[in-house]
Amino acid sequence: MTKETNKTVAAETIVENLKEFAVELNKAAKAGEIASLIEGDKDSFLLAKISHDISNGLAYILQGKSADVALEQIFGDEEDEEDGTTLGSIAVNIKTGDAKGIENIKDPKIRKQLAEAVQKLADKLGGK
Known part of the structure; x- marks a missing residue:
């Protein structure tokens, strides 16, 4: 059984602490994503991505958005209604330059440009 205390914490203090937590979680998650890409560790990347998504959702909520809106901001719709483009993620193995x-991507010009940009990034970060 836990001991109850009469300590009261101001809402402003809680909000500031949550903001600081969201920022730190976001930084750690981004670093984890990059490290796992470099190491080629798919499981670690997925865990870091989930943490990154949670930190972004928390940031949206701290901006006054509802949970539904925050989730929509993070995950979005599979298809953008205005131009029909599919939204998603790209994973890059920095060692090999391979991109998943x-x-x-249906437009061959955009796919080629993106592949070239990914290869430049891999080269710059010490890939092949």
């Missing part, structure tokens, strides 16, 4: 997620 660009193969479904």
Whole structure:
């Protein structure tokens, strides 16, 4: 059984602490995503991505958005209604320069440009 205390915490203090937590979680998650890409560790990348999504959702809620809106901001619709483009993620293995997620892009010009940009990034970060 826990001991109850009469300590009261101001709402402003709670909000500031949550903001600081969201920022720190976001930084750690981004670093985890990058490290797991470099190491080629798919499981670690997925965990870091989930943490990153949670930190972004928390940031949206702290901006006064509802949980539904925050989830929509993070995950979005599978298809953008205005131009029909599919939204998604791209995973890059920095060591090999291989990119997963660009193969479904229908426009060959955009797919080629993206592949070249990914290769430049991999080269710059010490890939092949």
